[in-house]
Amino acid sequence: MNTQTAAARxxxxxxxxxxTRRLPWWIGAAFLVGAAALWVFPxxxxxxxxxxxxxxxxxxxxxxxxxxxxxxxxxxxxxxxHFGRYLINTVVVTVVTVVIVTxxxxxxxxxxxxxxxxxxxxxxxxxxxxxxxxxxxxxxxVVRVSMELGLIDSLAGMILALSGAAYVSAILIYYGYxxxxxxxxxxxxxxxxxxxxxxxxxxxxxxxxxxxATVAVLTFITTWNSFFLPLVFSFxxxxxxxxxxxxxxxxxxxxxxxxxxxxxGVISILPVVVLFIFLQRYFVExxxxxxxx
Amino acid sequence: MTIRSGPFTRxxxxxxxxxxxxxxxVPSGRGWKRTTWIWIFLLPTMVLYxxxxxxxxxxxxxxxxxxxxGFDADQRFVGLQNYQQVLRDxxxxxxxxxxxxxxLLVVPARVLLSLLLAIVLNSPKLPLVGVLRSAxxxxxxxxxxxxxxxxxxxxxxxxxxINSVVQAFGMEGIxxxxxxxxxLPTAAVLYVWKFFGVTMIYWLAALQTIPHEIYEAARIDGxxxxxxxxxxxxxxxxxxxxxxxxxxIEETFHNFDLMYTLTGGGxxxxxxxxxxxxxxxxxxxSIPQLGHASAxxxxxxxxxxxxxxxxxxxxxxxxxxxxxxx
Numbered sequence: 001m002n003t004q005t006a007a008a009r010x011x012x013x014x015x016x017x018x019x020t021r022r023l024p025w026w027i028g029a030a031f032l033v034g035a036a037a038l039w040v041f042p043x044x045x046x047x048x049x050x051x052x053x054x055x056x057x058x059x060x061x062x063x064x065x066x067x068x069x070x071x072x073x074x075x076x077x078x079x080x081x082h083f084g085r086y087l088i089n090t091v092v093v094t095v096v097t098v099v100i101v102t103x104x105x106x107x108x109x110x111x112x113x114x115x116x117x118x119x120x121x122x123x124x125x126x127x128x129x130x131x132x133x134x135x136x137x138x139x140x141x142v143v144r145v146s147m148e149l150g151l152i153d154s155l156a157g158m159i160l161a162l163s164g165a166a167y168v169s170a171i172l173i174y175y176g177y178x179x180x181x182x183x184x185x186x187x188x189x190x191x192x193x194x195x196x197x198x199x200x201x202x203x204x205x206x207x208x209x210x211x212x213a214t215v216a217v218l219t220f221i222t223t224w225n226s227f228f229l230p231l232v233f234s235f236x237x238x239x240x241x242x243x244x245x246x247x248x249x250x251x252x253x254x255x256x257x258x259x260x261x262x263x264x265g266v267i268s269i270l271p272v273v274v275l276f277i278f279l280q281r282y283f284v285e286x287x288x289x290x291x292x293x
Numbered sequence: 294m295t296i297r298s299g300p301f302t303r304x305x306x307x308x309x310x311x312x313x314x315x316x317x318x319v320p321s322g323r324g325w326k327r328t329t330w331i332w333i334f335l336l337p338t339m340v341l342y343x344x345x346x347x348x349x350x351x352x353x354x355x356x357x358x359x360x361x362x363g364f365d366a367d368q369r370f371v372g373l374q375n376y377q378q379v380l381r382d383x384x385x386x387x388x389x390x391x392x393x394x395x396x397l398l399v400v401p402a403r404v405l406l407s408l409l410l411a412i413v414l415n416s417p418k419l420p421l422v423g424v425l426r427s428a429x430x431x432x433x434x435x436x437x438x439x440x441x442x443x444x445x446x447x448x449x450x451x452x453x454x455i456n457s458v459v460q461a462f463g464m465e466g467i468x469x470x471x472x473x474x475x476x477l478p479t480a481a482v483l484y485v486w487k488f489f490g491v492t493m494i495y496w497l498a499a500l501q502t503i504p505h506e507i508y509e510a511a512r513i514d515g516x517x518x519x520x521x522x523x524x525x526x527x528x529x530x531x532x533x534x535x536x537x538x539x540x541x542i543e544e545t546f547h548n549f550d551l552m553y554t555l556t557g558g559g560x561x562x563x564x565x566x567x568x569x570x571x572x573x574x575x576x577x578x579s580i581p582q583l584g585h586a587s588a589x590x591x592x593x594x595x596x597x598x599x600x601x602x603x604x605x606x607x608x609x610x611x612x613x614x615x616x617x618x619x
Contacts, residue, residue, distance in 0.1 A: 022418070025418050025419055028413070029419055029420045029421050029425075032413070032414075032419075032421075032425050033421065033425070036424075036425055036428035036429060037428075039428055039429055039432070039486070040428055040431060040432075041454075042440075042443065042444065042447055043431070043435075045447060045454050046443050049446070058452045059452075062454055062457045062458065062461075100337070100341070103337065104337035104338045104341060105338070107334040107335070107337065107338070108335055108337075108338040110334065111331050111334040111335055115327075115331055117328065123335070126347070130346060130347070130350070132543045132546075132597060132601055133346060133350065133594075134546050134547055134568070134593070134597055135547065135549065135568075136546075136547075136549055136567065136568035136571050136572070136590065136593060137349075137350070137353065137590045137591075137593055137594040137597070138345070138346060138349035138350060138590075139349075139571070139572075139575070139590075140349075140356060140571075140575050140583055140586060140587055140590060141348060141349035141352035141353055141356065142345055142349050144352070144356075144363070144583075145344055145345070145348065145349070145352075160341065160344075161345050163341050163345075164341035164342055164344055164345025164346060165345065165346065166342070167342075171338070196326070196327060196330035197330065200334075224436065225434075225435070225436040225437055225438070225550075227436075227437065227438035227549070227553075227554070228549050228550065228568075232576060235576075243436065243439070244436050244437075244438035244439055244550070245438070247436075247438060247439045247442050247554075248438060248442065248554055250442075251442055261442065261443075261446070262443060265439050265442070265443050268436055268439050269435045269436055272435060272436065273431065273434065273435065275434075276427075276430075276431065276434040277427070280427060280430075283430075283434070284430075284494055287491055287494045287495070287498075288494050288495065288497070288498030291495045291498045291499055291533065291536060291537060291540070
């Protein structure tokens with residue numbers, strides 16, 4: 001009995017000690033949670049504004065909870081401002097671009113990493129030299145080339161131009177990964193009678209799955225959010241706008257429909273945020289790759 | 294048998310490790326079949342990258358030497374006249390100045406503030422670390438062009454939420470984006486907010502290269518938090534500081550999306566970065582001046598290339614630094 005209470009007292013004090021020792025951390029965390037709440041405030045405000053009516057929007061001030069939920073803002077953005085169509089365009093452009101970029105970077109990185117051939121050094125050199133080419137620099141010839149190929153004002157042209165942007169870092173990630181894969185695996189595949197393409201597609205590419213995920217996720221986000229190229233490719237074709245260009249056009253057409261515009265913003269941003277929440281790991285890996293290499 | 298297998302397997306495994314990394318004598322295109330496959334694999338990149346990146350880089354130089362409105366086939370060679378005009382244009386010099394000024398405003402904030410946050414978020418004892426990291430990172434993944442538009446509402450002088458707070462304190466609403474003095478700092482703050490997460494992830498990756506044993510050893514030796522920070526963390530991060538700073542500088546050159554949707558370069562050209570200047574001459578003008586715009590683009594490309602060259606030198610220096618204090 002006596003010993004039991006003593007043990008309990010020791011347990012209690014040690015727990016209290018642990019609590020007090022952890023207390024500064026919890027205070028720090030609470031402070032950071034406040035900072036993070038301020039950080040994401042614009043998004044919270046955007047969602048809140050997209051559910052208010054325009055009257056409340058202009059008088060409501062800081063009240064984040066709408067007095068009544070006006071879902072018709074979303075209907076207006078979806079139909080009248082054509083965001084349904086823009087969303088489909090964006091999905092098509094993004095998915096096709098991700099497939100093209102991933103395949104071309106994987107095959108390119110693979111060949112450069114595993115084979116020495118005439119011109120491989122020059123190829124690599126040119127790639128590295130163009131690591132940071134800004135869109136503002138290349139945009140005029142890109143548009144000219146697309147005009148001459150008859151690809152301007154079309155989704156196909158937009159997709160090709162987006163897939164042709166540098167993406168050197170994606171090639172380099174694949175390059176680094178394929179360089180490390182043991183030679184025996186390849187030889188085993190060859191012994192089993194697999195040719196060049198079979199070896200790549202059924203042995204090497206599946207092995208590079210984590211890299212593929214990283215490259216695909218980063219390309220997805222870059223393409224979904226791209227603005228400059230889709231803008232110049234849809235000047236005379238409003239029906240092929242992506243969401244980012246559509247938003248700019250929405251403001252130009254009806255500058256006062258804030259609630260409709262914030263609803264359009266939520267429609268456009270929600271897919272990438274959901275993707276981020278589920279595939280966070282690959283984002284972080286892709287971005288930190290730049291520092292490690 | 295077990296006795297014999299010992300050295301044998303060791304030698305065997307040694308040979309295996311030697312063979313496992315790709316050695317210097319990679320088969321150099323044995324047979325035409327392999328060579329053909331190699332070029333088939335390179336083809337998609339060669340075509341797309343060639344047409345949409347390499348060709349434009351070269352073509353820009355040609356375009357910058359002609360007078361051309363983009364509609365006619367007629368291109369008149371004018372030599373360096375476009376460059377003379379661009380360099381004499383006060384609006385180009387203005388955009389050049391604003392691009393550099395913007396860089397000076399955002400790079401220190403992004404690099405240093407995110408370092409502080411990364412150090413805090415790197416500590417294993419902090420609760421809710423995962424949630425906090427995600428919250429600070431989330432602006433990065435959202436569409437910049439849409440954020441630019443929404444922020445115009447958030448910053449609205451009359452009814453935006455920020456000015457509602459300002460007015461609640463009895464002050465007059467601030468026209469953040471309409472005032473020539475506040476617009477660039479405001480855009481800088483928004484830019485830092487939007488891309489802060491990228492630099493934070495850079496720093497977290499850098500911090501994770503420091504092994505935990507070093508910290509433990511220092512703590513056992515009686516070092517306090519400040520000593521650990523100034524004598525262990527900071528010196529080990531120094532090489533990364535160079536790499537991260539230059540990566541961040543390069544990223545600030547890609548700022549068309551935010552500036553164009555937030556301010557459109559205004560009010561009265563006070564936020565017209567070079568990319569908007571190029572856009573204005575090439576696409577927004579009623580008679581496009583592709584030669585003039587290309588000359589500006591080439592000069593912009595040179596600026597980026599110079600910074601890129603400094604970067605390569607910096608990375609080289611950083612590598613040497615890392616090698617000398619392992």
